[in-house]
Amino acid sequence: MKDISIDNATLSEKIAETIRGYILSGTLKPGDRLTEPKLSEMLGISRTPIREALRLLEMEGFVEIFPRRGAVVSVITDKDVDEIFVLKMKLESLAARLAVKNLTNEDIKKLEDINEKMEKYSLTKNVANLIKLNSEFHNLFISKCNNLRLVKFLESLLRQFKRATAYSFTETGRILKVLDEHKEIIEAFEERDADRVEKLVERHIRSGWAFISNKVAGKAV
Structure with missing residues (x-):
């Protein structure tokens, strides 16, 4: 995945923007798991802002977060x-x-x-x-x-x-x-x-x- 530039947005917002872009483009597909360790490794960023980014994406309907399973790209029916x-x-x-x-x-x-x-x-x-x-x-x-x-x-x-x-x-x-x-x-x-x-x-x-x-x-x- 591409590097993230912080600009004027918070780090978690920039991470959310990046993940959202991959969902919209189809790089990340409905049902794909988004584990914090994997995202941390891919993006080269600590887990805390990633966790916050996933919460933002959950509020927007792009992901669902399940106990013990983590985040999953949501499905639109x-x-x-x-x-x-x-x-x-x-x-x-x-x-x-x-x-x-x-x-x-x-x-x-x-x-x-x-x-x-x-x-x-x-x-x-x-x-x-x-x-x-x-x-x-x-x-x-x-x-x-x-x-x-x-x-x-x-x-x-x-x-x-x-x-x-x-x-x-x-x-x-x-x-x-x-x-x-x-x-x-x-x-x-x-x-x-x-x-x-x-x-x-x-x-x-x-x-x-x-x-x-x-x-x-x-x-x-």
Whole structure:
């Protein structure tokens, strides 16, 4: 595994970020055991921050920690997909509606810039960057809803579900649909049409839900 740079984050957060990256990329697979001694050897770091990192990942839904067995990469089932998406669809569309009156012209320009970057990465199907930029797109308007509890709840949902969202960026047809749906949402924000924004965001998430459900039906990721 790669070396960890501390930067401004705590060591445990950087370790969690590294392990999370390997889970998202498929290097670490559902059911894989993550023992502290093995991780300590692989990362060249003492066990204490690793233990803290695993707790963070457990809170995010990436791992499960069992007594005497240690941490195991968690499994996402089709039931998990349904439970998370029904919440995401209703709450994120509400956040978008609330954000309409708070988004500046500069914010809307940022949404356009993010979507343009996604278009460039779509040519090479760079899944990692598409996931990152898609999160930035959604987080920008969510952060402008002016409701801290709603923001925190949606942050938790998004962290739990990054693995499954990778499916949306593995097929050209779906990538192009995501980009087109983003453009419609941006237009509705420009028009300051709260009803249309809410409807489009709900439809966008429902569309992703249907696509991902079809991909994980009958199997775990």
